[in-house]
Amino acid sequence: MMPVPPIDPFHALSISALAHELAAQGRSIIHMEFGQPSTGAPSAAIERAQHVLATDPMGYWESQPLKERIALHYDETYGVSLRPEQIILTCGASPALVLALMTSFVPGAHVAMARPGYVAYRNVVRSLHMKPVEIPCGEKERFQLPPHAIAALEPAPDGLILASPANPTGTILSPDEIRRIVDVCRAHGICIISDEIYHGLSFGERAHSILEYDPDALVVNSFSKYFSMAP
Numbered sequence: 001m002m003p004v005p006p007i008d009p010f011h012a013l014s015i016s017a018l019a020h021e022l023a024a025q026g027r028s029i030i031h032m033e034f035g036q037p038s039t040g041a042p043s044a045a046i047e048r049a050q051h052v053l054a055t056d057p058m059g060y061w062e063s064q065p066l067k068e069r070i071a072l073h074y075d076e077t078y079g080v081s082l083r084p085e086q087i088i089l090t091c092g093a094s095p096a097l098v099l100a101l102m103t104s105f106v107p108g109a110h111v112a113m114a115r116p117g118y119v120a121y122r123n124v125v126r127s128l129h130m131k132p133v134e135i136p137c138g139e140k141e142r143f144q145l146p147p148h149a150i151a152a153l154e155p156a157p158d159g160l161i162l163a164s165p166a167n168p169t170g171t172i173l174s175p176d177e178i179r180r181i182v183d184v185c186r187a188h189g190i191c192i193i194s195d196e197i198y199h200g201l202s203f204g205e206r207a208h209s210i211l212e213y214d215p216d217a218l219v220v221n222s223f224s225k226y227f228s229m230a231p
Contacts, residue, residue, distance in 0.1 A: 005125045005126050006126075007126055007127060008119055008122065008123055008158065010119055010120065011119075012033045012034055012136060015033040016031070016033045016034065019031055019033060019061060035167060035225065036197070036224070036225075036228075037167075037201075037225060037226075037228040038228075039228045040073070040228055041227065041228050041229045042148065042227060042229075045227065045229060047184075059064070059230060062089045063089065064084060066089065067084035067085075067087045067089065067106070068070060068084050070084075070087050071084050071086075074209065074211065076214050077209075077214065078208070078209040078210045078211065079212065080209060080212055080215075082085055082211075086147065092222060092224070093195070093197050093220050093221065093222035093224065094124075096176070096220045096221075096222075097120070097121075097124055097193070097220050098124055098128070100193050100218045100220060101124060101125065101128055101130065101159075101193070103130060104158075104159060104191050104193070104218065105128075105130055105158050105159055105191070106126065107129035107130060108129065108131065109130045109131070109132065109157075109158040109159065110130070110131045110133050110155070110157040110158050110159075111125045111130055111131070111132055111133065111157060111158065111159040111160070111161060112123075112132075112133040112134075112145075112150060112157040112159070112160045112161070112190075113132060113133070113135070113145075113160070113161040114132060114134070114135055114137045114143065114145045114163070114166065114169075115134035115135065115136055115137065116137070116143060116168065116169065117134075117161075117163065117166065117167065118163065118167040118168070120196070121161050121195075122134065132198075133153065133157050134148050135150070135153075137149075142169075142171045143166055143169035143171050144164070144166060144171050144172075144173055144177065145160070145162065145181065147177065147180040147181050147183070147184045149193075149230055150181060150184050150188075150190070151184070151187075152186070153182045156188040156189065156190060157189065157190055158190065159190060159191045159192070159193060160185060160190050160191070160192050160194065161193050161194075161195065162192060162193070162210065163192045163194075163195040163198075164178070164183070164194070164196070164207055164208075165198040165199070165202055165207055167197075167198065170198075171207065171208050172202055173207075173208070174205075175208050175212075175213075178208055178210065178212075178213050182210070182213045182214045182217075185214070186214075189212075189215075191217075191218070192210055192217040192218070193217070193218045193219075193220065194209070194210035194211075194217055194218070194219050194220070195220050195223050196209060196210070196219050196220065196221045197220065197221055197222045197224070198225055199221070199226060199227075200225070200226035201225060201226055
């Protein structure tokens with residue numbers, strides 16, 4: 001078994017532990033260590049969950065009605081037609097990211113991503129014995145991946161992780177930028193994984209799904225942000 005390379009610490013966890021420790025001491029704490037909305041889950045979702053828990057024997061198999069409703073959401077929101085069997089349900093977005101990487105790439109694969117970006121991207125890539133290729137993205141690039149920087153990578157990466165809205169900067173890729181990134185990736189055989197967990201939390205122009213431009217891309221999404229349903 002190959003040893004796992006060094007993984008950067010996820011500082012939000014240690015900050016959160018300190019915040020909860022101070023709160024237990026009676027301190028008034030404003031929690032900003034995680035991107036977690038404070039609005040609470042929709043009442044309809046809570047009522048439905050209570051009904052299912054009380055009436056459904058459940059089991060090992062995933063929920064077909066939920067997959068059908070997610071497919072309908074993508075049709076209504078993005079005009080994207082999905083079959084329920086194209087949707088995989090996981091216990092949160094992090095396992096979905098791991099699954100997307102494991103099923104798309106082999107150990108040693110190069111996966112490009114923006115820096116600054118969500119620290120878990122490079123940590124998960126490293127833990128799977130893949131190599132993160134971080135592309136510096138500053139204020140000039142609006143902290144988003146410019147298509148020309150992706151095209152300039154030598155050798156071309158096997159994969160690319162996008163995030164729009166981005167974490168932690170909140171910037172959004174325009175439709176034209178997404179199209180150009182998709183064109184570059186198609187030309188170089190780069191598989192796209194799009195983190196769309198912050199969709200619905202943008203102001204002004206809505207965020208566009210990568211599936212509007214590349215039906216072969218993989219999307220990671222969750223109920224934890226827009227729907228305030230963190231597990």
